[in-house]
Amino acid sequence: MPRFMGFVRMEEGIGVPPQSLFDAMDVFIGERAANGSFLDGGGLFGTEDAVNFVVRRGEITRVDGPYAEGKEVVGGWSLMEYASLEEAVADQQLFAELHAKHWPEVTVVSTLRQVSEGPDAPGD
Known part of the structure; x- marks a missing residue:
């Protein structure tokens, strides 16, 4: 089954998400x-x-944080496995909807990417 990485990007220093x-x-x-x-x-x-x-x-070159030029940072990640790309996309949308419902005052980018298992393109 295909594996996917999920990333959540947001502006740094926006505070702690709500308990909900x-x-x-x-x-x-x-x-x-x-x-x-x-x-x-x-x-x-x-x-x-x-x-x-x-x-x-x-x-x-080694560059230590914090990074003044960074507008968005990765705040979280996940490794998931789904039967299809469509199933993964649908679930990632549900994940994004949780953020929209419980933390609507911030901008969050929820990214889904398929994990490469070799030189082939996704779905090959």
Whole structure:
């Protein structure tokens, strides 16, 4: 079955999500863990302790956070498995709807990407 990565991006420093979102996420993730579609995931701390290694023209530069130029940061991730792309997309939309309902005052980008199992394109 195809695996997918989900990412949640948002503006850094917007505060802690409301408890109702945490509660709804517990139910949402619990249901998907029980049916086997949620494999792993979690939230991420801010970029204050993040470390990037930038490779440019064969040279490596270390850049430590926080990043003044960063407008959006990845705040959470998940690894999921679904029978089809359509099923994964539908579930990711439900996930986004949780954020719209429980934290409507912020802008959240919920991204879904299929995990590559080799050189073939998705669905091959």
